[in-house]
Amino acid sequence: MTNPLLSQWNTPFEIAPFDKISDDDFMPAFEAALAKDRANVDAIAKNPEPASFANTIEALELSSEALHKVLSVFYTLAGSDSNPEREALQRAFAPKLAAYSSEVFMNAVLFERIETLWKSRDSLCLNSEQDRVLMLTRRSFVRAGANLQGCDRERLKEVTNRLAVLGTEFTQNLLADERDWFMELGADDLEGLPQFVLDTAKSAAEEKGVSGHVVTLSRSLIVPFLQFSSRRDLREKAYRAWAARGANNGATDNRAIAAETLALRQERAELLGYKSFADFKLETEMAKTPAAVRDLLMQVWSPAKAQADKDAGVLTHMMQDDGVNGVLEPWDWRYYSEMRRKAEHDLDEAELKPYLQLDKMIEAAFDCSTRLFGLKFKPLDVALYHSDARAWDVTRSGKHIAVFIGDYFARGSKRSGAWCSAMRSQKKLGGEKQPIVINVCNFAKPSAGRPALLSYDDARTLFHEFGHALHQMLSDVTYESISGTSVARDFVELPSQLYEHWLEVPEVLAKYAVHAETGEPMPKALLDSLLEAQTYDMGFSTVEYVASALVDLAFHEGAAPSDPIAKQSEILEEIGMPHAIEMRHRTPQFAHVFSGDGYSSAYYSYMWSEVMDADAFEAFEEADGAFDPEMAEKLEKHILSAGGSEEPDTLYTAFRGRMPGVEALLKGRGLIQA
Structure with a gap:
């Protein structure tokens, strides 16, 4: 056959x-x-x-x-x-x-x-x-x-x-650790967990073939468990398992792999005539040098750490008032931060989540692209690789533009995280080809008969990955090698992070944030609280990210460390990492850096792109608002359709008229006053 x-x-x-x-x-x-x-x-x-x-x-x-x-x-x-x-x-x-x-x-x-x-x-x-x-x-x-x-x-x-x-x-070791660990929850272990967490834990138990409820190492389950479980002992057990991925000794331990990888990368750089792997890697990026990367990260680190230290003091007092002595630990932060968010912003994720239905958020992402770029989406009835995946025919003015595939639910057979890839990229050479683009996420799958509900961070992830998809779908070049997201690593996150801003547009949430059971739109008071809290806990999220980026950079700046874990500890001590916050990705699970060369010495890229995305969205706000047609046309022409046809700074300057500074990023994160 x-x-x-x-x-x-x-x-x-x-x-x-x-x-x-x-x-x-x-x-x-x-x-x-x-x-x-x-x-x-x-x-x-x-x-x-x-x-x-x-x-x-x-x-x-x-x-x-x-x-x-x-x-x-x-x-x-x-x-x-x-x-x-x-x-x-x-x-x-x-x-x-x-x-x-x-x-x-x-x-x-x-x-x-x-x-x-x-x-x-x-x-x-x-x-x-x-x-x-x-x-x-x-x-x-x-x-x-x-x-x-x-x-x-x-x-x-x-x-x-x-x-x-x-x-x-x-990659395979990390997947094995994430797939194999789970913690069964008895009736006495469910205290504090809202219904959406219970539904997710029940669905996870069904996948694992056990009765009742379980916690797995899927971010979409373990994070809300850490936010809501009043059982400090169980939070600690779950957190330690999450943090230990890739470092459990035995066949799936990634520590020796990380050490060998760093040594080989340094050797590769020296063979090619470079002082360090970071010098080699960054030569083709917008940043160009390790010094430029470090300068950006440290400009953000100082105000972020100051905010995180201040927040840690508040959360420690809350914990002590709760009768818990000792220091604030990493498994405590999310729990007390969630309590504080509810108290200070009248924002409860358990109340918010029914308004963030997966299908409605997909509709919202589609609708924004319709208003900005004229795209239309029609469901396709085709065989895909998994029953959870679904496909759409993307058209503009009746012309086929792309196929978009969405695969949104977590499962044991799927690696963690979220990503966008092109099964076929746009090109004209050798016969015009339209792209087939896929977004893969790891949202919690509900139990049978229940709607799929997202956290606000999940909804941002959906918009983020769809921004990457737009970069692929709107590509208009001749050569596949410069099509879509084939751009510098510290430029590729601009379209994705920029598109996240449209989720924050009040009229978008007013239309699509409707209750899963009643169909009623999100109450204005809750919507206002949500938007006002966008910079809440930004010290925590910025510190965990920047720490990871600084460790990645230091790993690749010179002689490779024989013990990356010891080097990681040394770097975190030098920068004054808060005790109750850990790196977003500890070394043995840092797939961005060690699953391939993509983000090695380049995890900073998200923040480099954020400098541009904060400034780029300001361009819409300075014009006629989020859906200004002239700005949308410029965005498509100079960035989304251009692929890697010119240098990134040339493309951005053509769109904005200038390159941005870090101020818009700090202001957007609430780390300096507007």
């Missing part, structure tokens, strides 16, 4: 035929696609014709279509619905893909063709997009070792291969 991964997909919009694909199809399809792509690259390198942009750069752009087709399906499944077979395939694919990447980037004959084009680029009559693609292609080859010779070249191949293996192991 024909392997469905290698055949033409006669499905609506050529969506992968998930119902016809089995795990047994992946390895033969991978091997066949890899062989085809290798032959394509070999033909480009050995082309007897003189190098041209078309027969070299454009040919490279089209060379990996077969492999991308197979892997886009596989990694969607591996991240969203893993199983032992898929985990084994990940481990098998990682070194093969790393070896193939090195083979391509260190192909001396191929690189010679690219160098010939680079040196004669002024005479090639390239347009601006082609000139950009040529520069980025050459830069990728150089940074992957194309200029290395002899032993250095071979050693870099070994390092690259080993890093790919370690990243896969780190």
Whole structure:
């Protein structure tokens, strides 16, 4: 029988035929696609014709279509619905893909063709997009070792291969720890838990095959448990398990993996002629240097820590008034902070949550994009990889723009966090292709017959990931390598973080924040309290984030630490980390940094982008409000549709007229007075 991964997909919009694909199809399809792509690259390198942009750069752009087709399906499944077979395939694919990447980037004959084009680029009559693609292609080859010779070249191949293996192991270990741990709750253990937490804990118990209620390490369950459970002993037990992910000794312990990863990254940087991995990584980002990153983070750290210390004093007094002696601990913060929020802002998440239905928040995200960019969404009846996933046909003025897939509920087979990926990116070269974009989240799944309710943070996450999706769906470039989110890491979060602001627009909440049972809109007093509390506990959230970013940066600034955990403790002591707050991502569970190179030395990117998103939304407010059509048009033209066609600062300046300072961020976080 024909392997469905290698055949033409006669499905609506050529969506992968998930119902016809089995795990047994992946390895033969991978091997066949890899062989085809290798032959394509070999033909480009050995082309007897003189190098041209078309027969070299454009040919490279089209060379990996077969492999991308197979892997886009596989990694969607591996991240969203893993199983032992898929985990084994990940481990098998990682070194093969790393070896193939090195083979391509260190192909001396191929690189010679690219160098010939680079040196004669002024005479090639390239347009601006082609000139950009040529520069980025050459830069990728150089940074992957194309200029290395002899032993250095071979050693870099070994390092690259080993890093790919370690990243896969780190991810799978973390997933195993998150999947395997749960805490059963007896009747006496439910004190203080509101109905929505009970519903989620019951649904989690059903998934684990036990009766009653359980707490798992899914953020959508453990965070509200820490907020509401009056059982301090159970909060401590759950928190310690959450904090210990990746550091439980045994087969899934990630500490040795982190140490080896850092050492290999430093070696990789030195082989390529850089002082440190941070210098290597940041060269292509907006920040450019470790010093620029540290300057931004420390500008934010000082006011954030001052606010967190002040808040810790208030929460400690509350805890002591509650009859608990001793110091405020990390498993206490969320519980007393929730009590304080209710007292000071008359805001109770148990009261708020029924107004934040998942389906209504999806509608809200869609509607904002309709008002801003004219997009329309029609449900698609197609086979997807899991019953929780759903798809929409995205159109504008009757023309198909994209397919959008949403997979929103947590499950044991899904890695933690939330992300956006493109199963197919937009491009025009070789025939116009419209993107197939997927948002994956980990919201708590309700028990049967109950509505899916979100926290406000969940709703922000939904808008955040949809902002990434818009960056993919509205892309309008010729070359896939600069399509959609193929931009600098510290620019890629701008569209996503900017889109979060539309959730805060009062008219959006007034329309879509309606009660799950009564259908009544959120009372104005509750809406006002919600919006007034947007900067509540910002000291805590800023400190836990910036601490993680500073640790990430320090890990990669010089000689790799032999004991990353000791180095982590040293850094946190130097900056004065508050006792009751821990890093958002401790080292053994820091998937952003250790599951791959994506955010390594670049976890600061969210804050760098936030400087821009705070300033960018001010542009709408300075105009005619959140839905100002002229600003929406400029946002699409200069940022959302442009992909990586120009340098990020050029794109942002075209949109805003200037680059921003940090003041808008601090003001938006309530860390300085407006």
